[in-house]
């Protein structure tokens with residue numbers, strides 16, 4: 121058996137996990153399934169693409185860093201886009217979700233996120249057309265790393281970046297005051313207010329983080345694969361499956377589950393054929409819901 | 423004696439047109455323990471939740487040290503000096519004991535907040551031993567202590583407690599109430615809603631009996647316990663226990 125699927129699965133899985141952090145946070149803190157989360161990814165990729173174009177227009181062409189396919193302009197564009205998409209998520213919340221949340225029916229908010237998802241996606245197709253776009257035209261050579269596995273330098277670096285983001289996120293949730301408040305709020309919103317936690321600030325932090333990480337995942341998919349308006353939609357089911365398999369609210373859970381799903385997907389591609397890829401996340405999702413609805417690290421709702 | 427907390431003709435309810443608190447007036451003086459008694463459903467919890475900004479207020483006033491705090495957003499109450507310990511679900515079970523204390527709003531950030539934590543563990547040594555464990559693993563009495571500790575850590579001027587003795591063994595009830603009496607001596611004013619009239623009146627200074635959302639009777643805690651009419655009317659069954 122060819123072990124290449126391990127490398128592919130690890131990389132896809134880490135990106136699924138990164139996106140799933142936002143899904144699991146919105147679910148546990150704002151208490152709804154945000155189906156527009158994938159579209160924040162796509163918007164993030166296009167925002168970075170646009171900013172990259174602007175930067176290149178200003179400073180001319182910049183050589184890539186070492187063996188990578190991209191240089192500092194893309195890193196800068198990605199950083200700015202993360203802030204932009206975080207801000208965009210805030211605007212979306214202010215325009216749409218906050219008003220509906222105040223009415224207290226979660227299902228209406230979920231439906232609204234469906235609508236927002238379609239609108240955001242159509243807007244991308246309208247502005248950028250549905251033709252795939254790329255950050256760079258350069259072709260990267262995959263290097264053999266043993267056991268018959270080949271990876272590109274981009275893949276290795278982005279895997280490390282993802283790892284760093286996940287660790288930073290985990291430390292933020294565990295060690296910072298805002299992280300503690302977010303965990304407290306997700307456990308008991310009413311008590312959070314009583315003890316003096318500013319709910320509005322928690323909601324803002326959740327959107328900024330969820331949007332920022334979605335954008336980071338989107339840019340990385342853009343670097344490793346391609347940029348398309350539908351890229352977020354394609355990631356949506358695996359991200360939800362990861363959030364649920366990991367246990368709602370658990371960041372390590374979401375990341376580990378993302379890896380499991382990524383690896384299962386690429387194993388399935390190799391073993392039974394590429395057309396089964398999308399079915400894997402679905403099968404895992406159904407299995408978890410039936411056998412252990414609280415997921416790997418989840419706790420039962422009180 | 424000056425009133426630190428003054429509630430005037432408060433009207434509040436969960437839904438429009440359905441008042442639960444119906445023109446209630448109470449006051450608490452500095453360093454006083456005020457007990458609020460009353461039959462089930464009288465609106466005792468609703469009254470203190472309304473004072474804490476958790477139930478919509480449609481009329482009347484709440485003054486804290488002369489300052490109008492009526493309908494201040496709940497999360498700001500702590501910063502104004504009014505702390506509240508709800509009746510149930512008053513800790514975060516998945517946060518550690520120490521995190522439960524540190525999540526209290528209005529605490530200064532890390533280095534300055536550390537000296538606030540240790541006195542709480544000194545006050546409730548049981549909690550100190552379990553500071554790194556999830557609060558969900560605490561016993562009922564320990565949870566109640568944690569909730570009280572979290573309210574005290576922000577150095578409030580008024581502490582409101584909703585049935586801190588509910589579900590506790592007599593030993594714990596005694597212990598919690600002894601702590602409250604002790605805490606009061608440090609200058610705090612306590613408003614105590616209780617079903618356990620006997621225990622509450624034994625540490626209380628003054629008491630109100632709440633009936634249908636209004637303070638129907640008021641008097642020194644001792645005399646309320648001795649008043650046969652009130653005892654029969656509102657405290658009847660509990661007096662036997």
Ligand SMILES: Nc1ncnc2c1ncn2[C@@H]1O[C@H](COP(=O)(O)OP(=O)(O)OP(=O)(O)O)[C@@H](O)[C@H]1O
Nearest residue numbers: 436437442460461462463464465466467468469617
């Ligand atoms: N969240 C709520 N929404 C709507 N009505 C409520 C709510 N909480 C309490 N009520 C109603 O308000 C009235 C007073 O309830 P409250 O809990 O304030 O009484 P209480 O005196 O604290 O009773 P107990 O001794 O049982 O604790 C009751 O009729 C109750 O049904």
Ligand SMILES: [Mg+2]
Nearest residue numbers: 466467468509
């Ligand atoms: Mg009550």
